[in-house]
Amino acid sequence: MTKDISRTTTTTTEKKQSFWKRVLIVDDDADITMTFKRGIENSNDHSDSSKRIEVYTYNDPMAALSDFEPNFYGLMLIDINLPGINGFQLCEKILELDINVRVCFMSSGEINREALREIYPRISLGCFIKKPVNMDYFIKRVRAELD
Amino acid sequence: MTNNTDKQQNKCALCGKLIKEQQKDNSAIDAEIIDGTSYTFDKNECMLMFKRLRSVYGAEFENSLVPQEQFVSDPFWNRAIPTVQEIKDIEVEKEAVGREEETVIAKQDTIKLIQDPAEIQRTAVDIGTSAKDEVLIIFSTANAFHRQERLGGIQALSEAVEKRGINARILTPKDKSIENTVHKLMQRGKHTKIEIRFIEPDLQSQVTTLIVDRKSSLVVELKDDTKESIYEAIGLGIYSNRKATVLSYVSIFESFWKQAELHQQLGRLYEQLKVHDQMQKEFINVAAHELRTPIQPIIGLAEILRSKKDTIVRSTDIYDEYLSIIIRNARRLKELTENILDITRIESQSMNLNTQKADIDNLILGAIQESTENQSSIINHNVKLMYNPSLGENDRSNILVSVDKGRIIQVITNLISNAFSFTKKGVISITKEKTLEDVTVKIKDTGSGIDPQILPRLFTKFTTRSERGTGLGLYICKQIVEAHGGKIWGKNNDDQGATFGFSLPINRE
Numbered sequence: 001m002t003k004d005i006s007r008t009t010t011t012t013t014e015k016k017q018s019f020w021k022r023v024l025i026v027d028d029d030a031d032i033t034m035t036f037k038r039g040i041e042n043s044n045d046h047s048d049s050s051k052r053i054e055v056y057t058y059n060d061p062m063a064a065l066s067d068f069e070p071n072f073y074g075l076m077l078i079d080i081n082l083p084g085i086n087g088f089q090l091c092e093k094i095l096e097l098d099i100n101v102r103v104c105f106m107s108s109g110e111i112n113r114e115a116l117r118e119i120y121p122r123i124s125l126g127c128f129i130k131k132p133v134n135m136d137y138f139i140k141r142v143r144a145e146l147d
Numbered sequence: 148m149t150n151n152t153d154k155q156q157n158k159c160a161l162c163g164k165l166i167k168e169q170q171k172d173n174s175a176i177d178a179e180i181i182d183g184t185s186y187t188f189d190k191n192e193c194m195l196m197f198k199r200l201r202s203v204y205g206a207e208f209e210n211s212l213v214p215q216e217q218f219v220s221d222p223f224w225n226r227a228i229p230t231v232q233e234i235k236d237i238e239v240e241k242e243a244v245g246r247e248e249e250t251v252i253a254k255q256d257t258i259k260l261i262q263d264p265a266e267i268q269r270t271a272v273d274i275g276t277s278a279k280d281e282v283l284i285i286f287s288t289a290n291a292f293h294r295q296e297r298l299g300g301i302q303a304l305s306e307a308v309e310k311r312g313i314n315a316r317i318l319t320p321k322d323k324s325i326e327n328t329v330h331k332l333m334q335r336g337k338h339t340k341i342e343i344r345f346i347e348p349d350l351q352s353q354v355t356t357l358i359v360d361r362k363s364s365l366v367v368e369l370k371d372d373t374k375e376s377i378y379e380a381i382g383l384g385i386y387s388n389r390k391a392t393v394l395s396y397v398s399i400f401e402s403f404w405k406q407a408e409l410h411q412q413l414g415r416l417y418e419q420l421k422v423h424d425q426m427q428k429e430f431i432n433v434a435a436h437e438l439r440t441p442i443q444p445i446i447g448l449a450e451i452l453r454s455k456k457d458t459i460v461r462s463t464d465i466y467d468e469y470l471s472i473i474i475r476n477a478r479r480l481k482e483l484t485e486n487i488l489d490i491t492r493i494e495s496q497s498m499n500l501n502t503q504k505a506d507i508d509n510l511i512l513g514a515i516q517e518s519t520e521n522q523s524s525i526i527n528h529n530v531k532l533m534y535n536p537s538l539g540e541n542d543r544s545n546i547l548v549s550v551d552k553g554r555i556i557q558v559i560t561n562l563i564s565n566a567f568s569f570t571k572k573g574v575i576s577i578t579k580e581k582t583l584e585d586v587t588v589k590i591k592d593t594g595s596g597i598d599p600q601i602l603p604r605l606f607t608k609f610t611t612r613s614e615r616g617t618g619l620g621l622y623i624c625k626q627i628v629e630a631h632g633g634k635i636w637g638k639n640n641d642d643q644g645a646t647f648g649f650s651l652p653i654n655r656e
Contacts, residue, residue, distance in 0.1 A: 029440055029443075029444075031441070031443075031444040031472055031475075031476055032440065032443050032444060032447075034444070034472070035443060035444045035447035035448050035451075035472075036447070038447075038448070038451055038469075039447055039450075039451055042451050042454060042455065046454070081436060108435065108436045108439035108440055108443075109432055109435055109436050109439075110432075131439050131440070131442075131443050132439055132442040132443040132445075132446050132447075133443070133446075133447075134446065134450065135446070135447050135450040135451060135454075136450070138447075
């Protein structure tokens with residue numbers, strides 16, 4: 001699977017100027033990444049115009065990893081069930097490149113936080129979003145994490 | 148203790164009691180010559196006891212270390228009972244003194260109490276080795292088994308089984324070492340007829356039971372299981388060759404034997420159930436994920452559309468795009484729901500088949516029609532679907548099958564749909580073949596073929612994860628076809644694409 005082609009192409013300076021924060025979303029379902037992206041972009045129009053969020057989406061976790069730029073994203077939303085590498089492993093690898101980026105994990109199944117804390121002690125497991133999620137709640141959560 | 152020189156004052160050679168010379172008392176016995184020496188005895192019993200002791204200890208008995216008096220006062224000696232061997236030699240003595248436990252009826256119909264552990268072991272070996280047909284043993288504890296093992300008893304039995312062809316069955320509580328022994332015994336050869344089953348720890352008894360040829364039994368008390376030597380571990384033993392007793396023990400053995408088998412079966416079923424349970428859990432987890440996934444775009448995009456409704460006129464592209472994604476995911480959800488419900492029905496065996504006679508051609512055509520309806524929104528004009536109903540010039544007959552029409556159409560539709568999913572251009576051709584027994588329907592495509600990695604798991608749940616597929620279709624097809632007594636398969640073509648086929652038994656009526 002290739003990366004979502006709706007990634008906007010702007011120059012580097014523009015990237016850093018016109019947006020408040022950037023969010024990386026990794027989920028193997030293209031409809032879901034598209035929905036989240038459009039949802040966040042839609043909220044840009046409605047909320048405080050100084051807090052515009054730019055969204056980058058990937059359906060292939062390896063592509064997300066190889067394209068990753070440090071000090072670029074404020075938050076990443078990673079689906080737990082990814083093909084090949086699981087969401088936590090991807091997060092660990094990204095944290096090696098950029099220690100500051102925050103993370104929220106998305107899942108459509110049950111989560112055992114205690115078990116996960118033992119396996120991945122270095123990852124912050126404070127933010128879990130259960131799919132399917134209402135867009136209002138989703139946007140609020142994303143903006144809260146970025147603040 | 149010889150009284151050669153002391154004829155005036157005769158003492159009994161055994162108990163030392165004074166015997167008055169020329170006593171006319173019936174109990175006095177004249178001198179008895181044993182091994183060339185003359186002895187006098189107080190009673191007949193004394194003479195017999197002296198003879199026995201002589202036969203066991205030989206001439207040594209003359210210089211016995213045990214004081215004479217002990218023979219008089221020791222109740223054990225007063226009640227000593229001969230071994231089975233001697234039963235055959237000795238006439239029954241009705242004048243037995245103080246032998247309340249001994250019930251003597253006839254040589255062939257006996258219950259005997261044996262107190263001497265050595266005698267018990269000898270008796271066990273005697274009757275065990277005299278077996279002609281069958282030896283049954285229930286060991287009281289695992290240690291009892293090991294004690295007999297160390298004495299070579301198990302080995303001897305195993306050899307007897309192999310050489311003389313007797314049947315041997317052993318019930319024993321188990322430990323690791325016994326399990327290994329049993330395993331080795333089982334591997335020894337085809338002639339081994341020794342069968343060993345295990346008793347659960349809470350069903351252990353306090354006696355070890357030996358039954359030979361359903362004619363004699365030996366039941367031995369366990370006195371102290373911590374002892375290594377059998378002579379210290381066992382208490383009393385009871386030998387019997389009375390029918391009622393022996394057959395009762397046989398009945399006890401058989402019920403334990405049966406119970407051990409049932410217990411084993413139960414264990415196996417439990418393991419199978421655990422595996423099945425685990426598979427169910429996994430299925431539910433995957434199903435939950437698959438169901439929740441399409442719901443997200445439906446909810447999300449619908450909510451976005453609602454929030455954008457003022458601007459919607461200006462962006463009909465977005466409107467169309469969002470709506471088609473919503474509809475696509477809603478349909479996927481519908482298909483998933485149906486598939487998962489189908490699977491739960493199949494798994495709980497409540498898939499009811501409405502069997503009717505049907506012409507296979509009608510089923511195929513029905514499936515083709517349904518496929519073209521389904522595919523209408525995504526028609527690929529580069530792919531042709533072809534079906535040639537004729538089998539050959541000579542065969543005009545209809546092929547009838549007894550099937551649930553809806554279900555078979557479901558199968559064919561699914562296979563056609565898969566073919567479309569994986570074929571970008573070319574031909575999907577449907578053919579049928581007939582034998583005396585069954586009819587085979589094949590769907591051949593010129594697409595990308597089956598991924599070799601998936602090939603072994605082709606008909607299992609959630610295997611195919613194609614963009615539009617649910618991963619359950621082929622699994623359900625397999626269940627349906629096999630429920631009709633048919634077979635389903637899929638393989639890659641030599642040139643390009645794949646062929647899927649299934650067979651159904653022909654209606655013979």
